[in-house]
Amino acid sequence: MVELKTQDIRGEIRDDDESIRLMDYPDSTEEIPTFDIAAYLNGEPGGRERAAAKLREISTTVGFFYLKGHGIPPDLIESVFAQSRRFHALPIETKKALPYFDVGGFKSGYQPCQEDDYQHTNVNIISSAKPNLVAKFGINREGGSGGLSMTEADRQVRVNIWPDNLPGFKETLLAYHASIESLGRRFLPLWATSLGLPSDYFDRFFATPHLTMNLLHYPPQKQIGERQYGFAPHTDNSLMTFLVQHEVPGLAVRMPSGHWRAVDVVPGTLLVNTGNLIVRWTNNQYLSTKHRVINANGVERYSIPVFFGPSSDALIEVLPTCVTPARPALYEPITYGKLREWYYSPR
Ligand SMILES: O=C(O)CCC(=O)C(=O)O
Ligand SMILES: [Fe+2]
Secondary structure (H helix, E strand, O other): OOOOEOOOOOOOOOOOHHHHHHHHOOOOOOOOOEEEOHHHHOOOOOHHHHHHHHHHHHHOOOOEEEEEOOOOOHHHHHHHHHHHHHHHOOOHHHHHOOOEEEEOOEEEEEEOOOOOOHHHEOOEOOOOOOOOOOEEEEEOOOOOOOOOOOOHHHHHOOOOOOOOOOOOHHHHHHHHHHHHHHHHHHHHHHHHHHOOOOOOOOHHHHOOOEEEEEEEEEOOOOOOEOOEOOEEEEOOOOOEEEEEEOOOOOEEEEOOOOOEEEOOOOOOOEEEEEOHHHHHHOOOOOOOOOEEEOOOOOOOEEEEEEEEEOOOOOEEOOOHHHOEOOEOOOEOOEEHHHHHHHHOOEO
């Protein structure tokens, strides 16, 4: 009899000195693959099948890839970074006047540097990390991410707050957010095909998807060690995450060997990783890869992740193609909202 897990997919937490050293000093030369999605997006014959096979291969090995041919204009990406720099250059009092708030489990607004409390929740994969050396401004999907069960009143709740006196800020962020929503939706048939499911299988779960976008700003970190990170080692609580980096590296990823690899900034690509949700949906066949940030470059680092997941009312059950009599379901059905509540609850 298999004991069904209700929540955790993170596996064993290893934070002995040797594991921490591997995270802090990445020495792997294993390759982070590049995935060119243009043929699929252009509707070329066989494009979906080929792209799905590549996605499957990546998701069962590394769980991180550089996405090429994604169709998001480079100018738009440059503009969001310009807006991020503008925002983070505002006086700290102006930024602190903006709240950091929760609507239905999704967080928006401004969170100053070293004021996160993830170290005391189930999110982190090491214990006792120091508060993260990163400031963030986050937005969520206007109209909410609750799904079809939302009431009209839920839909009217304000999910985003915008700083005054930054003309073009809101429009630029929403334009990029919308372009990632379209791209994320185009991935759904790939996930389905890669798992032997009808190509529209996932659509019902994404009526009003989770799309949290964060403008991250990392000050330089003088010393490495003492469990101090820009972003402490973790996995993402999404289906997948689309990240843009800008000139300055700092991210490192746990590779199949167990060693960590410093991630290069490759202009023109998005960096994509799989999140905890796909592990659960696939009954542990696909990975959610551990990663962390240390900005030891001596200059400020800016990056922009967008976390893409289903609506919070989506019931997440192990997929029918991922169970067999020999490999029964490891996880109980649970809504995406409840699952996220668990990740962000105290450990
Ligand atoms: O800043 C980065 O490169 C990664 C950030 C990250 O891992 C996250 O926000 O979950
Ligand atoms: Fe992350």
